[in-house]
Amino acid sequence: MALRVAVTLGLPDRLRHDGVPTGELAAELDVDPVALDLLLDHLATLGIVERTPTGCKTTAHGAQLCVDAGNGLSDLLDVNTAGGRGELAYVELAHSIRTGRAAYPRRYGQDFWADLAEQPRLRESFDRQMTHRFHEQLPRIVVGFDWSRFPTLVDVGGGQGSLLAAILTANPAMRGHLVDLGATAADARRTFAAHGLADRAEVTAGSFFDPLPAGADAYLLFDILHDWDDEHAGRVLGRCAEAARPAGRVLVLEGVAGRLADSRSSLTMLAVFGGRERRLDEFRALAAPHGLVLASATDLTDQRCLLEFRSG
Structure with a gap:
């Protein structure tokens, strides 16, 4: 909690350069000076800040908590x-x-x-967090699966477009279509423009609980289903299935319990969203009412598996 409060107050960034006297810092942040000094003492114990003749200063270790630490x-x-x-x-x-x-x-x-x-x-x-969460895994996701099998790919709930942009860049013959809510969809348009993909990447502002653009070769759900309970996850899969019929595929890319998902992630999905990481048999059961059959499961990274569903 001391680290959370320090970051919430912006202390790692504020103390990055010259030391700042505690009284001056407390006035600037509108906090109690005695309490702030107690917090700074503990941050010094943790190696996040160090005392200097002019006040406290962020250490190299503490700089990892700065906004631009990456x-x-x-x-x-x-x-x-x-x-x-x-x-x-x-x-x-x-x-x-x-x-x-x-x-x-x-x-x-x-x-x-x-x-x-x-x-x-x-x-x-949240959009920043979702973009950052798979940054290091992105190259393996792109090269670990033959995306070129699908001339047209719809990224359902695709966020700011980083994954779809990487797939399209690596596969010049493909065209993409991203669906997400309004403000996030606008960010995705900027992502595609920045990558020179505006002519191959379409963006639709909308919910994945509503009808999706129909007729694509594949529909991708990346880290989507584990956010939802079975009822809502089933509705999302159902929308993908109806849009993909008769020959399109539904691709689910996320952790699989008992295979490539850890117990902490499942508890997080439960506590925050009411969802969970599912086992392969649970994915099969979720997909079956929508006429989807699991065709293959491919481990793409040490955290995520790609499940390919076809119409049964």
């Missing part, structure tokens, strides 16, 4: 971001274990997605 930690720790708020829902984990439902609404009064819709700053931090 590791995504600030978006996970700041309690005013989507990631930080989501992880604090763990205090209600007992509720989730008792009921099988998300802890997030119990803590905040409404579900995670309603929070994002109402607070643009939360949505922006």
Whole structure:
């Protein structure tokens, strides 16, 4: 919590250069100076800051918590971001274990997605977090599967477009179509323009619970289904199945319990969203009512597996 509060107050960035006297810093941040000094003492114990003749200064170790550190930690720790708020829902984990439902609404009064819709700053931090979460795995995802089998690919809930942009760049004959909610869809258009893909990548602003653009060769769900309980995850798969028929494929790319998903991730999906990481048999059961049959399962990274479904 000391690290979370430090990041929320912006201390690693604020103390990055010259030391700042505690009293001056407290006035600037509108916090209690005695309490701030206690926090700084503990941060010094942790090696995040160091005392200097002029005040406290961020250490090289503490600089890993800065906004521009490139590791995504600030978006996970700041309690005013989507990631930080989501992880604090763990205090209600007992509720989730008792009921099988998300802890997030119990803590905040409404579900995670309603929070994002109402607070643009939360949505922006969530989009950054989602883009960052697979950055290191992106090359393996692109080369580990023959995406070129599908001349047209719809990335359903594709976020800011990083994955689809990488796939299209590596496969010049392909065309892509990304579907996501309005503000995120606008970010995706900018991503495709920046990669010179505007002529091959279409963007539609919309929900994956609504009808999807029909007739593509494949529909990709990347880290989508584990965010939802079986009812909602089934609805998403159903939309993909109806859009893909008769010959299109549905591609699910995420962790698979008992294979490439850890127990911590499952608890996070439960507490924040009311979802979970599923086993292969659970994916089969989820897909069957929509006429989908699991054709193959390919391990792409040490965290994610690609499940290819065809119409049965």
